Amino acid sequence: MRQKKKTIKDLIIEYFKAxxxxxxxxxxxxxxxxxxxxxLYKRKPRDPWRAIRKLHEEGFLIKVSKGIYRYxxxxxxxxxxxxxxxxxxxxxxxxxxxxxxxxGRGREDGVELHVDHIKPKYLGGKSTIExxxxxxxxHNFIKKTLRQTETGxxxxxxxxxxxxxxxxxxxxxxxxxxxxxxxxxxxNGHIRWRR
Ligand SMILES: [Zn+2]
Numbered sequence: 001m002r003q004k005k006k007t008i009k010d011l012i013i014e015y016f017k018a019x020x021x022x023x024x025x026x027x028x029x030x031x032x033x034x035x036x037x038x039x040l041y042k043r044k045p046r047d048p049w050r051a052i053r054k055l056h057e058e059g060f061l062i063k064v065s066k067g068i069y070r071y072x073x074x075x076x077x078x079x080x081x082x083x084x085x086x087x088x089x090x091x092x093x094x095x096x097x098x099x100x101x102x103x104g105r106g107r108e109d110g111v112e113l114h115v116d117h118i119k120p121k122y123l124g125g126k127s128t129i130e131x132x133x134x135x136x137x138x139h140n141f142i143k144k145t146l147r148q149t150e151t152g153x154x155x156x157x158x159x160x161x162x163x164x165x166x167x168x169x170x171x172x173x174x175x176x177x178x179x180x181x182x183x184x185x186x187x188n189g190h191i192r193w194r195r
Contacts, residue, residue, distance in 0.1 A: 008051045016071035026067040057087035080126035089115045092132035100136035111136040
């Protein structure tokens with residue numbers, strides 16, 4: 001099996017994880033990363049310092065002072081529970097090419113872009129670059145709204161089943177009307193309703 005190529009970033013993470021809760025200055029880590037990289041690829045890595053700054057922007061490293069960074073697992077976890085930082089948002093937008101991942105429209109099409117949690121925070125979704133996606137205002141709205149309508153659809157399905165069992169024709173018709181409206185607009189199609 002081919003192993004994934006170690007990147008400069010991987011090496012930096014490795015170093016900081018091996019030295020947790022220590023203030024680490026520019027010199028030693030760049031030296032170490034250069035040495036490892038040279039061993040692996042027979043050439044010098046490009047700008048490891050930049051990769052360290054980027055890890056700080058992504059919330060992985062704490063900046064202690066100029067040129068000194070620190071890694072704390074608890075801080076990373078805490079960071080992931082908070083919202084995206086402006087730097088993370090910028091990186092997610094850049095990765096997605098400044099386009100809504102759902103419809104492909106961008107600012108040049110006159111839409112407003114949002115950075116959304118793929119797995120929502122209330123379900124334990126983290127604020128990481130991987131869990132972020134670019135959505136236009138419309139698709140962000142649809143995503144949030146459709147989530148709210150799921151509860152309603154499930155409720156009307158249960159109510160319909162109950163009305164059927166009780167032979168309550170009026171209540172049945174009411175539920176059918178509502179559930180047919182869901183079908184008509186293809187809302188929450190993943191929740192199946194059987195007549
Ligand atoms: Zn869109």
